Amino acid sequence: MFEREYDVIVVGGGHAGSEAAAAAANMGCKTLLITMNLQNIAQMSCNPAMGGIAKGQIVREIDALGGYSGIVSDRTAIQFKMLNKSKGPAMWSPRVQSDRMRFAEEWRNLLEQTENLDFYQEMVGGLVIEGNKIKGVKTSLGVEIKSKSVVLTNGTFLNGLIHIGEKQFGGGRAGEKAATGITEELVTLGFESGRMKTGTPPRVDGRSLDFSKMIEQPGDEQPEKFSYSNMTSPLKKQRSCHMTYTSPLVHDLLREGFDRSPMFNGRIKSIGPRYCPSIEDKINRFADKDRHQIFVEPEGWNTVEMYINGFSTSLPEDVQFKALRSVEGFEKVKFFRPGYAIEYDYFPPTQLKHTLETKIIDGLYFAGQINGTTGYEEAASQGLMAGVNAALQVKEKEPFILKRSEAYIGVLIDDLITKGTEEPYRMFTSRAEYRTLLRQDNADFRLTPKSYDIGLATEQRLKRMEKKEKESSNLVSFFKETSISPKEANPVLEKKGSSPMSQSGKLFKLFARPQITLEDVITFEKVKEYINENNLEQEILEQAEIQVKYAGYIEKEKNNADKLNRLEDVRIPENFDYSKLKSLSFEAREKMSKIKPRTVSQASRISGVSPNDISVLLVYMGR
Structure with missing residues (x-):
């Protein structure tokens, strides 16, 4: 059924998997994308939007590198906004409201038009490994497919568990089964795994809402676009979003269900995203606030379905419904489906190299939520970088690594690899030391020449x-x-x-x-x-x-970046023995031995490594 051996197999067809498959195939590698449902490629599982603060910069960077996310976002946008225009350009962040169904359809169309890319619908339940080298994957039907490299982009599907009130059931997202087998196999190989949580709000019937009671939020008068290419055009017409607020009554009604909340009764033990809390978490943590914003976002041009941003919840469906009916404009609301929380397996990203290749198994790459991140944009950027590096490894070429001073993508990956994360990681402009250099307007200047050199950008x-x-x-x-x-x-x-x-x-x-x-x-x-x-x-x-x-x-900022980049040039041998440096603190020896930093600069960013430890390292290395 299959090629004798693929160059790259990508497991999972979400945002990370789609970018990984496109990148590897466009770089000339024979690529196979395996996913559990080909109808749901690049599905927007949560909000129907791309971009936002810092995330918009990432989409621009993906586009500058030759990825597809910016093109798909432009072609399926229903509204465009440049956020933070009142601040300096380092803070400007593009965001589009998307047509959910058209977004997935456009991604599928683009992938099908990509040369060197094959598709297969099935669950991958295991890996084929010889020694410490990846050799392919095993499907749930027992089929072995050989490959020189594998990119895992499993999203929230690894042993996914959905919670709605006191009910729980296996699933990768609503209506789709969880993926099993891979976590258990990776753990037996020596990988450390953990659990994380994310959530999503109810979807409702827009015909049952009274928008006259809400505040209209139109798009920009002169909308721009994401892609630097000439493959897309700015919007000529747009759909408005709307905003309303919760109230003390809504909060009281929600509190009535707290004893049945999986978040508060101990059923959910994993950590959710700090910067996108559930509505029950918000009213519990910010008890002094008598209202919270709710954004009503249309799911597309021609659908009545609405996404209720700001009302993510895993409370029982009857509590969700009763409370939402007390929100202004929602008095007659009809549900399409309730909100829910989902727990899933992830692998602490300190187990990866900067290429997103695992340190334990050669040729095996992780990208997206499997690395502990949250957000379409963060996932897509990792997918692109994993796909690029898998292709370069197959071609026996130098890896492609972006510095913190070169891209938000560089900041994202360096943060994950060097610091790890114990809660879902999302990008903010404040995470970047060089945000005046890393603007959304100049991503093509920064990255397109680099991408052209490796054979991705045209x-x-x-x-x-x-x-x-x-x-x-x-x-x-x-x-x-x-x-x-x-x-x-x-x-x-x-x-x-x-x-x-x-x-x-x-x-x-x-x-x-x-x-x-x-x-x-x-x-x-x-x-x-x-x-x-x-x-x-x-x-x-x-x-x-x-x-x-x-x-x-x-x-x-350029001068500051140049100074710090000098430490980036001081490389540390791959199998360096930190135990022989007795002047290093015990914590520094332990953490550097585990993370294996590539450079002195990366070592300096590891939590618990002091300036004195770096001085010791520099002296030993003759600097």
Whole structure:
């Protein structure tokens, strides 16, 4: 039934698995994607949205590298918003509301159009291993499929257990069975496993809601898009979301069910996502608040189904229903299905290398929620990186590792590998030391050339990026070289409350003033002429504005990154014996022996490793 031997087998067809399969196949590897249900490829199991704070930067990075998430998000979006526009550009984060059904369909279409990619629907129940090397997988029907590498992206399916009140049943998500066998086999091989929890809110019938009692939340007036490619276009029309609030009455009704809550009666023992708590967790932890926001998000263009963001719960369905009916606008609500919590197995990611290959089994990679992360975007980025590195290993080429100063994806993977996680990990802008460098607007500048070099990003993408980089750089040079007179500048300066010019000065210096915006500068005749002559698009103007306004911050952050990257160049031998360094603290010896940092810089980020321990290490290594 199958090829004699695949280069890469990807297990699981969620966001991580889809990106992994696409990346490996696009890099020329014969790839097989095995999933339990081919109808649910890249299913949005939770909220129908992509992007958001820091997550939007990750989607842009995936797109810049040649992944599909940005393209699919654009093609299936029903609303676009650039979040945090009131703050500096390092904080701007794109987000789309998605059409859930079309999202999965578009992913399936793109994957089916990808050369070198085969599909098979079945459960993988075991691995084929010889010595410490992966050789393939075993399906639940007993079929062995051989492969040079395997990427596990099992999501919430490994021994998944769904909780609704006092009821519990096996499942990877609502209506789908759990995956068994893999956890047990990996544990016998020496892997450490754990349990995590996540949850989802009820889905309701939009026809039963009174939106006139809610606050409308429309998309941006001038929507942008995720993908840097010319394969997508900004939205011409959008669907609104709506917002309402819980109340003391709603909280009291929810509390009535706490004695039947699996969260509070000890039935759920695992840890859920700190930054996306259930509604019962919120009213318990923040007892002083008499209301919480609820966002009503449409599931698509043509469906009446609504996702109730902010009301994630595992309380009994009758309690969920009674409480939700007391929310303003929900007085006549009809359920499509109740919310639930799900517990699942994960493997602490300190057991991985920076390539996402396991330290115990060569050629075996983990990506997504199996590594303890939460979120489509975090999963997709890991999938892409695992797929890329599996392909590079098959081709006997150098691995592809992104530094913390190069991408949010680099921060994400380094955090997981170096620090591990005991609760579902999600990305925030605050986790990145170099967020002024890692903006959503410049991900293509940062990553497309690197991706082209390894054979993933296309030449067309590279040329598009180079054209954008050249045009924005030329525009910045124009601002630096072009003078403007007080006569032309002062009317605008006075209008904006900025001190007038007494003599001619460069446009760059004028533009750098905090009160002066892009809209002000393009009113000057010289600037208008330059833009028209060169036929510059809006993204070029915005890129130049950021480079002018934040030149000092960007330069300072680059210098800081360069200093710290010197420690990245001090490599530690793979089988280094830390026990012989008696001057190291016991904790440092223990943790570095377990994590096996690649560089001194990574060692410095391990929890419990002190600056003194790093000094000892540097002295020993002749630095």
